[in-house]
Amino acid sequence: MAVPPGIRDNRLAMKSDITTSDDVKRLVDTFYDRVNQDDLLSPIFNDVAKVNWDEHLPVMYSFWGAMLLGEGTFYGRPFPKHAVLPVEQAHYERWLTLFGNTIDLLFAGPKADEARLRALCIADTFAMRTGVLKNPEALHGAVGVGSSGKPVLRMA
Numbered sequence: 838m839a840v841p842p843g844i845r846d847n848r849l850a851m852k853s854d855i856t857t858s859d860d861v862k863r864l865v866d867t868f869y870d871r872v873n874q875d876d877l878l879s880p881i882f883n884d885v886a887k888v889n890w891d892e893h894l895p896v897m898y899s900f901w902g903a904m905l906l907g908e909g910t911f912y913g914r915p916f917p918k919h920a921v922l923p924v925e926q927a928h929y930e931r932w933l934t935l936f937g938n939t940i941d942l943l944f945a946g947p948k949a950d951e952a953r954l955r956a957l958c959i960a961d962t963f964a965m966r967t968g969v970l971k972n973p974e975a976l977h978g979a980v981g982v983g984s985s986g987k988p989v990l991r992m993a
Contacts (some may be wrong), residue, residue, distance in 0.1 A: 854946025858902050864952070865897045868939040877931050881922055904955050905948055926969055929960045 855861060869890070872878045882888045902908040936956045940949050964970040 852943065852945040852949075855905055855944050855948040855952060858898070858906065858908065860944065861902045861905060862898050864939060864943060865894060865901055867943060868936055869894065869897070871935050871939060872932075875931065875935060877928060878935070881924060881928060886918075886922060901952070905952055924967070924969065926964065929964045929969065933957060933960050 853860075855864060872882055896913065899908070899910040900913075902910055933956055937953050940952055944952075961970070
């Protein structure tokens, strides 16, 4: 059906929530495309960690699928690989910003809000365990209220 002149077609602007493994794959692929273009994060992933993206992306699909959809397909211990990386608070902040902005670009809804909170929990836990953050609330300043009315990561 054609939209009359002067009327905005909101069908393209409407975002759905994260509900399928295809949604998770889209989130992960878009996010890591952005990471690979980022001046701060790309060197950590590509030069220091020397990530093999053909192997890493399917692991991330499994991880986020398990976290958000309960797929039960992730088995592993992510922290040890991250513990040895030369990162600072700014790296965690950028990671959170890129992740949240990617969610905002693609999705809206309770699962999108949950993804933001889970990302914050992951970043906070890793940063605290590696000694990067001395203040347990250092990354929590980015928390706001999402569409569900629950706390979510606030993005710039």
